[in-house]
Amino acid sequence: LSSTRRPSERRREDSRPRRPHHDLSRDEHKALTRQALLRAALRLLSKNSFDSISLREVTREAGLSPTAFYRHFDDMEELGLELVSEAFSTLRDMLRSARSDPSLVEDVINRSVEVLSDHLEAHEAHIRFIARERHGGVRRIRAAIAKELAEVTGELAGDFAVFPLINKWPDEDRFLLANLFVEFMTGVAGAMVDAEPAARAGIAERSQRQLRLIVVGVTGWKP
Amino acid sequence: LSSTRRPSERRREDSRPRRPHHDLSRDEHKALTRQALLRAALRLLSKNSFDSISLREVTREAGLSPTAFYRHFDDMEELGLELVSEAFSTLRDMLRSARSDPSLVEDVINRSVEVLSDHLEAHEAHIRFIARERHGGVRRIRAAIAKELAEVTGELAGDFAVFPLINKWPDEDRFLLANLFVEFMTGVAGAMVDAEPAARAGIAERSQRQLRLIVVGVTGWKP
Numbered sequence: 001l002s003s004t005r006r007p008s009e010r011r012r013e014d015s016r017p018r019r020p021h022h023d024l025s026r027d028e029h030k031a032l033t034r035q036a037l038l039r040a041a042l043r044l045l046s047k048n049s050f051d052s053i054s055l056r057e058v059t060r061e062a063g064l065s066p067t068a069f070y071r072h073f074d075d076m077e078e079l080g081l082e083l084v085s086e087a088f089s090t091l092r093d094m095l096r097s098a099r100s101d102p103s104l105v106e107d108v109i110n111r112s113v114e115v116l117s118d119h120l121e122a123h124e125a126h127i128r129f130i131a132r133e134r135h136g137g138v139r140r141i142r143a144a145i146a147k148e149l150a151e152v153t154g155e156l157a158g159d160f161a162v163f164p165l166i167n168k169w170p171d172e173d174r175f176l177l178a179n180l181f182v183e184f185m186t187g188v189a190g191a192m193v194d195a196e197p198a199a200r201a202g203i204a205e206r207s208q209r210q211l212r213l214i215v216v217g218v219t220g221w222k223p
Numbered sequence: 224l225s226s227t228r229r230p231s232e233r234r235r236e237d238s239r240p241r242r243p244h245h246d247l248s249r250d251e252h253k254a255l256t257r258q259a260l261l262r263a264a265l266r267l268l269s270k271n272s273f274d275s276i277s278l279r280e281v282t283r284e285a286g287l288s289p290t291a292f293y294r295h296f297d298d299m300e301e302l303g304l305e306l307v308s309e310a311f312s313t314l315r316d317m318l319r320s321a322r323s324d325p326s327l328v329e330d331v332i333n334r335s336v337e338v339l340s341d342h343l344e345a346h347e348a349h350i351r352f353i354a355r356e357r358h359g360g361v362r363r364i365r366a367a368i369a370k371e372l373a374e375v376t377g378e379l380a381g382d383f384a385v386f387p388l389i390n391k392w393p394d395e396d397r398f399l400l401a402n403l404f405v406e407f408m409t410g411v412a413g414a415m416v417d418a419e420p421a422a423r424a425g426i427a428e429r430s431q432r433q434l435r436l437i438v439v440g441v442t443g444w445k446p
Contacts, residue, residue, distance in 0.1 A: 047360060048274055048360040049272040049273075049274050049275060049359055049360035050272075051271055051272050051275040052272060052274040052275035052360055128358075131358045132358045132359060132360070134358075134413075135351075135354045135355045135357075135358075135413050135416070135417060136272055136355060136359075137270060137271040137272035137275060137355070142417055146417070176429060176432055176433060176436070177436070179429065179433070180433045180436065183407070183410045183414075184406070184407075186410075187406045187409075187410055190357075190358050191406075193358070194358060194365055194369070206399060206402065209399055210399060210402070210403045213399070213400070213403065213437070213440040213441065213444055214436070214437065214440055215440070216439070216440040216443040216444055217436040217437055217438070217439040217440030217441075217443070218436065218440075219443070220439040220440070220442070220443045221436055221439055
């Protein structure tokens with residue numbers, strides 16, 4: 001008789017003390033499995049590019065069966081798009097807190113590179129994924145990254161209004177500068193993830209001096 | 224009896240008019256096969272990243288057997304390194320002719336981007352390969368690209384001596400600028416290969432204006 005009962009009914013009858021993960025609701029358990037798949041993919045992507053890893057490799061790395069994958073994602077591209085969105089969500093959090101940091105306005109050159117270095121230390125796998133897949137082999141992922149970078153660029157063009165000089169510039173020129181800044185910082189991030197940790201300070205220092213040259217350009221710019 | 228003769232002996236006896244590829248020497252034939260493998264790999268790499276394509280796919284695309292591959296390359300990495308070296312060889316040819324082009328010194332901003340666009344039109348597959356594998360999944364290929372870019376940067380720092388202003392700068396600052404320029408142009412090239420052909424003129428125009436801002440920075444720079 002008991003075998004005809006649904007698992008949820010059986011679980012409700014169980015009155016023994018439960019082990020931690022039995023305490024999880026169905027939704028919580030589902031979210032954990034989804035996270036396990038994303039984390040497993042990100043681990044594999046620290047060495048390989050996205051179009052070289054298979055669904056089977058991801059589930060094996062996560063200790064799950066291939067069928068478990070399909071309860072969370074339609075295919076590998078959907079998982080990849082989720083990673084893009086995760087990576088830019090943490091990047092936006094960083095930009096949001098940078099916006100309310102007065103030291104950044106006072107010393108935009110040094111602090112920008114410092115903020116990027118700190119972010120990279122905390123989210124290296126995400127940044128490497130973006131640097132690698134930005135021009136990678138999957139068109140939809142390239143397009144998603146380009147879209148996110150365009151949004152960040154647009155927001156930054158708005159943020160530049162706090163600087164008296166740029167404040168007076170036409171929108172087009174502010175966008176031009178925001179794009180130059182985003183491209184520059186993306187390049188710096190790419191160089192840093194590829195470098196040995198010991199070489200990163202040197203890249204940071206060089207980038208700060210280059211940013212200084214760009215700022216000299218900004219102060220002399222006639223829109 | 225004839226079946227015991229070596230193919231080369233049989234060929235020498237053959238007095239019929241020969242088809243063109245029978246005229247090729249053994250070395251010429253070998254070079255052609257090598258080229259067929261490199262071209263086949265480059266075709267596959269127009270869509271996929273390097274670590275996602277297999278030796279078997281390359282030989283199939285070239286219409287050769289997998290064993291034929293090993294007469295030319297030890298493994299796929301060796302083929303990849305050859306593609307890096309090919310791509311930078313055409314890039315250096317371009318830079319060499321740019322060096323002797325007076326219009327480039329007169330109008331470095333517009334001409335630099337034009338020269339890059341022309342080069343990209345002629346060597347799109349190579350440029351895409353470099354943009355993609357620069358941060359790609361194969362360490363030795365990333366390292367080879369970084370080394371080539373560092374050499375181009377060093378040469379460019381020397382070339383900058385033709386500009387009176389930069390001529391007086393210490394080597395370190397000239398290198399800083401050369402690195403900024405190479406990073407900027409690499410970014411532009413990456414954006415162009417990913418864009419629809421119709422969008423490339425817009426990227427070129429934006430890049431020229433951004434390069435103008437950098438040049439304003441150069442004129443105001445205190446080394």
